[in-house]
Amino acid sequence: MTAQQIIFLIVAVVTLGSALMVVTSRNLVHSALWLVSTLFGVAIIYALLNAGFLAVVQVVVYIGAIAILFIFAVMLTRKEQLESGQRLNSGWWLGAIIAVLTFGGLFGMLQSWSGFSKVSTDLPVGFDAVGQLGNALTTPTGFVLPFEVASVLLLAALVGAVYLAFNRK
Amino acid sequence: MNFWNDPLKIAADWLTGILTGWGMPAVAAGILVAFLGTLLLISLLMVMDIFLVWLERKVVSRFQDRIGPNRVGPFGLIQPFADIIKLLIKEDTTPEGADRVVYNIAPMLSMMSVLILWAIVPLAPVILGVDLNVGLLYIIAAGAIGTLAIIMAGWSSNNKFATIGAFRQVAVMVSFEIPMVAMLLIPTIFAKTMGMNGIIQAQNIPYFILSPLGALIFLVAAIAELGRAPFDLSEGESELVSGFNIEYSGMKFGMFYAGELLHALTFGGFLAILFFGGYRFFGLEKVSPFLAIVIFLAKAMVGYWVIMWVRYTMMRIRIDHMLAFNWKFLTPLSFVLLMVTALMNALLAGTSVWVYSIGMFLSNVLIAWIALEIVRAYSRNEREKVEAPKVAAEAHH
Numbered sequence: 203m204t205a206q207q208i209i210f211l212i213v214a215v216v217t218l219g220s221a222l223m224v225v226t227s228r229n230l231v232h233s234a235l236w237l238v239s240t241l242f243g244v245a246i247i248y249a250l251l252n253a254g255f256l257a258v259v260q261v262v263v264y265i266g267a268i269a270i271l272f273i274f275a276v277m278l279t280r281k282e283q284l285e286s287g288q289r290l291n292s293g294w295w296l297g298a299i300i301a302v303l304t305f306g307g308l309f310g311m312l313q314s315w316s317g318f319s320k321v322s323t324d325l326p327v328g329f330d331a332v333g334q335l336g337n338a339l340t341t342p343t344g345f346v347l348p349f350e351v352a353s354v355l356l357l358a359a360l361v362g363a364v365y366l367a368f369n370r371k
Numbered sequence: 372m373n374f375w376n377d378p379l380k381i382a383a384d385w386l387t388g389i390l391t392g393w394g395m396p397a398v399a400a401g402i403l404v405a406f407l408g409t410l411l412l413i414s415l416l417m418v419m420d421i422f423l424v425w426l427e428r429k430v431v432s433r434f435q436d437r438i439g440p441n442r443v444g445p446f447g448l449i450q451p452f453a454d455i456i457k458l459l460i461k462e463d464t465t466p467e468g469a470d471r472v473v474y475n476i477a478p479m480l481s482m483m484s485v486l487i488l489w490a491i492v493p494l495a496p497v498i499l500g501v502d503l504n505v506g507l508l509y510i511i512a513a514g515a516i517g518t519l520a521i522i523m524a525g526w527s528s529n530n531k532f533a534t535i536g537a538f539r540q541v542a543v544m545v546s547f548e549i550p551m552v553a554m555l556l557i558p559t560i561f562a563k564t565m566g567m568n569g570i571i572q573a574q575n576i577p578y579f580i581l582s583p584l585g586a587l588i589f590l591v592a593a594i595a596e597l598g599r600a601p602f603d604l605s606e607g608e609s610e611l612v613s614g615f616n617i618e619y620s621g622m623k624f625g626m627f628y629a630g631e632l633l634h635a636l637t638f639g640g641f642l643a644i645l646f647f648g649g650y651r652f653f654g655l656e657k658v659s660p661f662l663a664i665v666i667f668l669a670k671a672m673v674g675y676w677v678i679m680w681v682r683y684t685m686m687r688i689r690i691d692h693m694l695a696f697n698w699k700f701l702t703p704l705s706f707v708l709l710m711v712t713a714l715m716n717a718l719l720a721g722t723s724v725w726v727y728s729i730g731m732f733l734s735n736v737l738i739a740w741i742a743l744e745i746v747r748a749y750s751r752n753e754r755e756k757v758e759a760p761k762v763a764a765e766a767h768h
Contacts, residue, residue: 205398231526235473238519258508266515266548270541273522277534332504332565 210250217243230276238269252325255332375659377497383408412500413486416633423632424451427679434683461621469618470527477524478619478626484517485634492640493568495650495663506567507555510641511548514596517634518544521598521605521615524627528618536614539690540598540605546697547595547602553705554589557582558645560709560716571649576724579646581731582712584739586646588705593638594678595697597631601685602693639674643667647674704742711738 220239227233241264248257312318325331338344383404390400425440425448432439440447465471491506493499503509518541525537559565561581562573579586595602606614616627643649647670650656656663688696715734719727 205402229470231470232473235523254503255505255508258505258512261512262508262515265519266511267545270515270518270522270545273526274538274541277526330504 206250210247213243213246213250217247230279231273234269234272234276237272238265241265241269252331255335375661378660379408379498409490409500412489416486416489417629419636420629420633421451421455422448423636424454424629427632430676430679431683434680455625458622458625463623464618464620466529466618468529470529473523473527474618475623477520477527478623478630480520480523481517482626482630484513484520485630485637487516488513488634488637491567492637492644493571493649494667495660496568496572496656498660498664499568502566502568504564504566506570507559507565510555511552514544514548524619525615528615530618532611532613533615533617536605536611536617540615542690542694543595543598543602543604546694547592547701550588550697550701550705551592551596553702553709554585554592555645556709557585557712560713567644567649571644571651574648574651576728577646577648581728582646582708582735583732584708584735585712586642588701588708589645590642590677591701593642594681595693597635597638597678599631599635599678600682601688603682603687604690604693635678636671636675639676639678640667640671642674642677643670700742700746704738707742708735708738 217240220236220243223236224233224240227236241260245257245260245264248254248260339349340346386404386407387397387400390403391397395403428450429439429447440450443449443453465474488510490500491503491509493502521540521544522537525533525535525540528534558570558578561578562570564570564573598605604614605611606616611617616624619627644667649670650663650667652666652670656666711734712731715731719730722730
């Protein structure tokens with residue numbers, strides 16, 4: 203096993219373990235903190251895949267904004283709501299089956315893909331991954347249309363949020 | 372190539388050679404040497420941090436017309452060591468009802484979020500941890516971890532003052548991140564890279580000449596990110612006692628405090644790297660990497676001094692004023708500046724260095740002037756609204 207594989211296994215176990223803790227932890231704030239650990243694990247996996255830009259953006263967006271927002275929302279709920287009640291409801295086994303089936307389906311589908319068992323090679327020295335990504339997102343032959351559609355969607359969400367929160371006099 | 376030109380690589384190669392000579396696999400030796408390098412950097416930073424305590428206390432006492440620590444050792448230099456011993460032997464208290472694990476992780480995470488920033492800081496052309504091609508975004512990512520540490524400390528302390536302090540600090544950090552990101556993109560436009568070393572190498576003209584307004588907005592956003600006066604609402608002694616770190620005692624408080632001081636120096640360093648040419652100083656950096664380190668640290672100290680200067684001479688701003696200042700003034704201004712800079716960069720591409728620099732400088736001055744005029748007109752308007760009924764009431768008398 204190479205050093206990279208060992209790191210991957212450790213990170214994968216930590217990520218999955220934290221993800222399990224998110225849904226089983228008795229305290230909602232702890233769940234949110236475990237979610238941070240899960241998201242950080244995903245960021246490390248991006249870094250292992252030579253996607254440094256995605257790794258950093260994962261931390262900025264998911265930990266810096268979304269997880270903090272979660273923690274805010276949880277902290278503003280009442281204490282009784284936080285600690286009472288069961289973590290699992292009667293449909294937990296259904297959720298578990300769906301999770302296993304999804305994993306199995308994805309696994310089976312990816313097995314027929316030629317790149318499934320390939321070992322990743324190092325990028326050539328001086329390879330400008332960020333520049334390539336930027337070009338792909340802004341050239342008409344690349345992904346400029348999906349990128350713009352996603353931007354418009356986010357803008358619409360922003361306008362909607364402002365409209366809902368706006369206090370009419 | 373000898374030791375004095377590339378000390379880090381020579382030392383690492385020498386050490387790897389010895390380790391592999393002992394029969395260690397090359398991969399393991401590489402990991403061990405990288406680990407030792409990290410350990411060395413962190414140790415040096417922590418030792419420097421001890422003297423930052425002394426420095427900060429000396430500078431604040433000068434601003435307040437005092438002498439500062441001067442009893443222990445020459446110029447009071449041994450004072451921080453006495454302080455550390457005091458912090459270490461203090462009782463380590465945990466408040467009742469605190470979330471013990473989260474409470475203990477928070478100070479470590481706070482210190483860590485500062486230390487990891489130094490992984491990308493180029494101390495000299497060849498002395499740097501890693502030249503990340505997304506270096507500027509990395510600063511923001513590390514800041515996100517710092518925010519997380521503060522909210523963890525505030526929540527786990529089981530103290531209302533701490534929670535309110537954490538809320539305020541997070542509100543400040545999340546909002547001032549936006550102008551900061553916009554200002555980080557300005558050196559990116561000029562240098563066409565987000566890597567720290569690339570930005571420094573591209574600064575034949577320091578970027579504070581090309582974008583003085585950008586440097587100023589970056590400084591303001593950095594001070595807010597640091598949670599220092601005039602943006603130190605998270606501590607707000609007069610209302611919150613001590614804010615998010617109120618329940619911490621001994622060395623756990625020391626971690627927050629030391630982290631804050633090192634954070635201030637670090638952002639002084641980033642100001643130097645992004646707008647003042649980092650380790651470059653009229654070609655002196657080419658003489659020796661060690662001279663380059665001295666130049667960089669001197670520039671970082673000047674940035675740190677400006678941050679201290681602002682801290683000890685400005686009054687605290689109220690939270691709503693501060694958020695309004697960010698969302699209604701700084702954010703639109705930084706977006707306009709970013710767009711104009713990108714546009715000017717495209718328009719002036721291919722012109723001579725002189726035309727390019729003067730054009731950039733003048734566009735900055737123009738934007739600053741227009742922004743100030745708009746603010747002045749707005750405040751005059753507001754003042755008239757408040758004063759008009761007063762005048763009418765007096766006339767009625």
